[in-house]
Amino acid sequence: MQTRRKIMLWLVPVGLILLFLFVGVLPRIRNQQELQAAVEKEKNRIVQVNTTIASRSDATSNLTLPGQIQPLRETPIYARTQGFLRKRLVDIGSQVKKGQLLATLDAPELDQDIIRAQTDVKLAKANLDRVESVSLPGAVSQQDVDNRQALYEMNQANLRRIEVLKGLQEIRAPFNGVITSRNTEQGSLISVGNTIPLFTISQLDTLRVYTDVPQSYYRYIQVGQTVEVRVPEFPGKVFSGKVVRTAEALRSQSRTLLTEVVIPNSTRELVSGLYGQVNFQLSQAEPPVVIPANTLWITPEGPQVMLVKDDNTLQVQRVEISRDFGTTLEIGSGLQGGERLVVNPSDNLQQGQKVQPRAPANAKMASANASH
Template sequence: MDSRSTEPELTEPKPSAPQITPPPKLPAASPRKALLMVGGVVLLLIVGAVVTALVRIHNGDVLAKETEQEATPTVAVVHPVAEKPDEELVLPGTMQAYEESPIYARTNGYLLRWYKDIGSRVTKGELLADIDTPEVDQELMQARANRQQVLAQLDLAKINADRYVNLRKTDSVSQQEADQQSSGYEQAVANLAAADANVRRLEELESFKHVYSPFTGVLTKRTVDPGALINAGVSGAAGKELFDIAQVDPLRVYISVPQSYAPSIKNGMDAEVTLQEYPGQKFKGTVARTAEAIDPATRTLLTEVDVPNKKGQLLPGSYGEVHFRVGMNAQKVTLPVNTMLFRQEGAQVAIVGIDGKLHLRPITIGRDYGTTLEILGGVEVGDRVVINPADSLEEGQPVNVVPENGPPVPGGQ
């Protein structure tokens, strides 16, 4: 036998299983303590939720404020600059003829000839043109012939009426026959009156073939030539304007005086008119009348100054400057031209108020200095006026104001 089979088999000892020591038995917690522990956990969860909600609300408010601030327009502002007050008021004025009238024909026909052209000085009643009126001439001749017929009938009716009156005295005719003859005579008298009225009408109509000047002045327009068809009437109907005449001595100069100066303008006060084409010359005038009311659209007082024009140097339609010695010191300021807003309501500027909102104010413009404008009313020295205002700006709109140094500040505060 194999020796290995006789030897006892050696086996490795099996490891023994570890012994687990059970945890010591703790005494059971009391119900009150367990409730406090659960309440603490719940309280921590609630506090965490509240803190999270507050953080989210704060972040939302910050984001909303930043968004609102970014959406709010940012503007730059300037302050009006006060001008040195003076006692002379200089305003632009427009010259107009003292009297001006178009001349139309009062009868139909053809222009035979004209005697005066544009620029001609004419006197009242001077002949300007002749019109050939063949139809009116023929109607007048016919009317005169008809009058002669009616006159002959009147004579015959008178003879018959007288004869029947005498015959009636001897009862040779009836009363009815005598009355008929008397009535025929009265009818013939009425026919003669109608014929006379028709003749006078046509004679007056024919007299319109001569066109005369209605007043002393200068012809400023002539619109017809010989041979042109002339129709009676006025503009808009069949008629055509023949001439325009204007009285140029004196001239009327119309000025819009700002409301702040209106109390100083009195009827009869002296004024002087200057024109660029006559440097160094001053044409004296007098305030003739005012509108006695402020125009609500422009806040100005319409004023008329009459200026003598003996030499004819001043021309209707010209532009000039009118100088008034108003004797008062009205507040005047200047603003850059790029602060103006021109809308349907007129010239305006945008003012930033102490509440940080825009307020649109109408202004009265005086003299134009090129890059700046003289403002006679509507703003004060302490106002904050927006530069380069956008057309989208509206009344009451909040804005951010850019200070001279630093980032935009809401409301400029």
């Protein structure tokens, strides 16, 4: 009886232990095994990725830059002599020809200076003639003759100087153009050295456009190159122009090349000061690689893309972006063109990982068109 009781006492703990194993430990072990199997399955599973092809852009591309339209020539006109403005013959908007009289000055004291200079010339001439008329040898020294001759020539030079100043009282146009500013009124006192010009004249039958070409494109700009200029105020209209010169040096701050474009404006449709868009057609010996923006992968190491190699494994490739067009990117370095790129790469993808690429949509369309 006691032996049976001892056996029962041993069987109860053993049963509890077995029950604990079946209820607690074995299911946990089974769950761990299933989880590990799922991890291994996920690890060995080949991920499908969407791909696209990195392609090169066309050999000829367009570069559009903002430009400032200015007159071909623009000159402020100042007075070179002092006086009162007696008459003003033009105003803003006046069309003038080269040499046309714009205004006249009045300087009464200058008229008196001319009369005095003329009198001095006559007196010096009379004195010179008097000594030259003496026929008695030795009566007049040669030095006296030379002094009177020099005085006569000096008075002549002074008269010519004053007459030139008199001529400067007439303000004339230096070239054909339009008066674009006028800063004086009739009766105003005009002083030599005044920093405010009387008029500003601009040549508007031909205009120049200045624009700054970025450093990455300066080598494609050539003198004589034809460009197109568009102005928002003339929608749909294109003004043809030519590159006439460049600065031959980049600005140190903006790293741009100042470029001058000349456009004809015989109809005077355009006016100075307009804002325009200058379109250059660039011929590139090696067109840049262009990729969709959704293939770019931004990492702490910089911009990268994921390439799908021939064996369908992934390779991380660092790239340098030249220009951002929004939906597409121009790549400066890192790609040669023709590579398969992963679309919308995620952090779950790793270097060397095996993937199953899906053909890009353009490749499917190309094969469909070829079958037809």
